[in-house]
Amino acid sequence: MKTKDRIVAAALQLFNEQGEANVTTNHIAAHLGISPGNLYYHFRNKNDIIHRIFQQYAEHLRKSFTPVTGPASASPAVWFHYLDAIFYVMWEFRFFYANLNDILHRDPELHKKYLAVQRELAVNLQALLRELNAQQVLAIPDQEIDPLTQTLKMVVSFWVSYQSAQSLDPRISQAVLYEGVARVLLLLKPYFHPEKGAELAKLSEHYQALARTPSDPFHK
Amino acid sequence: MKTKDRIVAAALQLFNEQGEANVTTNHIAAHLGISPGNLYYHFRNKNDIIHRIFQQYAEHLRKSFTPVTGPASASPAVWFHYLDAIFYVMWEFRFFYANLNDILHRDPELHKKYLAVQRELAVNLQALLRELNAQQVLAIPDQEIDPLTQTLKMVVSFWVSYQSAQSLDPRISQAVLYEGVARVLLLLKPYFHPEKGAELAKLSEHYQALARTPSDPFHK
Structure with missing residues (x-):
């Protein structure tokens, strides 16, 4: 992996594990065993790294939520795909969701990119x-x-923010995020055609079982 | 009004208008035309004032969401009461909702009080x-x-946080909060008995009309 990509991967990991506010460019450099100068050769500052992470986030959203069309869209396999993608984005970028308004309001350029991605996501x-x-x-x-x-x-x-408010421990486990996925499904449940009940129940059970599986916070 | 109550009212107003993070005890004293020493006679620090505001918030929640029981609970007048109470709490304490996790995670005592209130609210x-x-x-x-x-x-x-993320302007208007009330109603809509459709439509129209009424952010 190129140094630039290693910096982005390390930043994402540290932000997720320790909270974005607690991680500096020096921490990231130390974690990789490179000099701060080497990091600054690739990125102007921490926000610059966050913009690069945001680009990955946006690409993931675009790829995962471009709707499948035609009869294939009625296949439960496709629904699993969408719901797994929701889990992935919540987990992989949880630092962002833990602190969304802080990160957006201190960086109007990032906020504009976020709004553009949100509009595209809404359309999809x-x-x-x-x-x-x-x-x-x-x-x-x-x-x-x-x-x-x-x-x-x-x-x-x-x-992520809601769960963090509901607990004295600000850390988030995978189980808690699977509960979020199950919740998304529950929001859609009243709108499912009655004859889809069995398939819906299977989907629900899958994510509820994952939500009951104990998992260490911050470890995949 | 006693000085102590005036301090709480002024703090709440300034927090809501300017964001809690931007308001110091000195600002609150200056706004009231009292000396910082006079303020400190009544409150140890800003967190102490926030605890007092939180008490008002908790009392409001307790009073407004103790369920009406029996046939009276089926009256749309009672539903308006609950939905208006949701709007009131979102508007009157919007500084708190704008910054919920920051405020809670820096003050474990307040967080414990919050969790107790949340448990009681869930039961209600x-x-x-x-x-x-x-x-x-x-x-x-x-x-x-x-x-x-x-x-x-x-x-x-x-x-409040969601709307703030969806706009470059972090200020919140009453119209936006009425949209939130309409959204609560929409979440319940699939569960309404079919013969309640007309009453539900009236409720919806009421809050949607309020959500369309232009209002100055931060002014009642």
Whole structure:
């Protein structure tokens, strides 16, 4: 791996494990056993590294939530794909979700990039729900697609913060994030066609079982 | 009003208008035209004032969400009462919701009080949903009452943060908070008994109209 990529990977790991506010460029350099000068050869400052991590985040969202169309979209395998992608983004970038408004409001450039990604994500999620409506998996009234999309985005974006507020320990385990995935499914449950009940129950059980599996916080 | 109460009221106003992090005890004293020494006669520090504000918040939650029981609970007037109370708490204590995890994680005593209040609130909200089930207003499957309660708490607790992340302007208007109330209603909509549709539509229209009314951020 190139030094530049190693810096980004190490920063992401340390941010997630220790909280972004507690990690400096010096910590990142020390963790990699390189000099701060070497780090500064690749990145101007910590925000510059965060922009690079954000790019990975945006690429992941774009790739994972471009809706599958046609009859294939009605396959539970595809739903697992979307729900696993939600878990991945919550876990892999949990430092970002733990501190979203701080990180955004101190960096207007990053905030603008975030808003652009959010708009694109909203369009993709709406298309996805419409496709699931068309394939008679869901039956969401037309005027509820937009607000439901927003509620889903909100639950995913603030699940980490909510769980952190609900506990004296600010660390987040994988189990807690799987609960978030199960919660997303529960939000959609009232809109599933009755004949999809069995498949929905299987999905639910899968993520609820993962949510019950003890896992060390901060270890994959 | 006693000086002690005036300090609390001024602190709440300034926190809401300028963000809690930007307001010091000196600002609060200056705003009231009293000396910092006079303020320190009543409160040890800013956190001490926040504890006093938190007490008001907790009392409001307790009073507003103790469920009405019996047939009266099926009256739309009672639902307006609950939904207005949600708006009030989101608006009146918006500084707290704008910065929830920061405020809680720097003060473990406050965090413990918060968790106690949250537990009591969860019990009240669950009783409320069960009562609405019993009165055949809602039809929520038993095993969904607990997670739905949590989702409702989460949407209310992080609506301000979500809206703040969705805009370059961190200020929050009343209209945006009424959207949050409308969103709470939309979460419950799939569980309303079909014959309650007309009453639900009236409730929805009321809060959606308020959400469309332009209002100055930070002014009541």
